[in-house]
Amino acid sequence: MFFGSNTNNSDVVSTNTTIMVLYSDLSSLTIGAWNDKINLKFSPSIGKDGNGLNQYDRERRANTALSQQNACTLYEMIRKEILPKLENKEDIGTGINVAVSMGRPEAKNLLIVEYKPDENKQNRFYLTLAQNVSDTGVVTDENKISYKFNQTEIMTNYDSATGSGTMETVESEFLNFVEVLRRRIDIEPMIAHSIRHSNSIGKKYTNGSSNYSNQNNNQNFGSFSNGFTSEDVPDELPFN
Helix, strand or coil: CCCCCCCCCCCCCCCCCEEEEEECCEEEEEEECCEECCCEEEEEEECCCCCCCCEHHHHHEEEEEHHHHHHHHHHHHHHHCCCCCCCCCCCCCCEEEEEEEEEEEEEEEEEEEEEECCCCCCCCEEEEECCCCCCCCCEEEEEEEEECCCEEEEEEEEEEECCCCEEEEEHHHHHHHHHHCCCCHHHHHHHHHHHHHHHHHHHHHHHHHHHHHHHCCCCCHHHHHHCCCCHHHHHHHCCC
């Protein structure tokens, strides 16, 4: 059931790596990798400082993590239900959204991708985490936190003589997030294999063939084994 039981096995190890950190007036969003999952951390905005920069409350941070299956499901729903409307500039009315259910049976969560008009009647993308969702799908506003994806302005048909052109916006932050979902499989198996393969190459040439190194201008093939690093952050576990 969508709002029913969803049992997860506990992970024995906990490896965290930050992929990107995004900032909006609503919250900050940290997207990372936690073991083989996509880790998401939301911190609500508490207003701007004297320099006009947004400040965020790290003590009220909300965490979750997408399994490979949920990341795949969310990506497919975005691709089928939302991206065509964006590309075709369709009327979305009061908005559309897609969601995946996750979490423990006693603490059900929803991750929702929303495409809806903002307070200025402009269609914008939001990522919303709803926590402590009831068995019937009801969740209170205080148990929801959203990130509003920023747009990037571009100019087409630019005329350098007059400085004129046609201004447009690109949903670059949201599309970056979609790309992370699309490349979910890269988080662990393929990258782990590339590191192991590079380490094997390094060991082969550093331990077994000094003549090969001399014939190639003393290249240090051992650098292969040192060229990859992983960030093991001793941070709190995201709750899937």
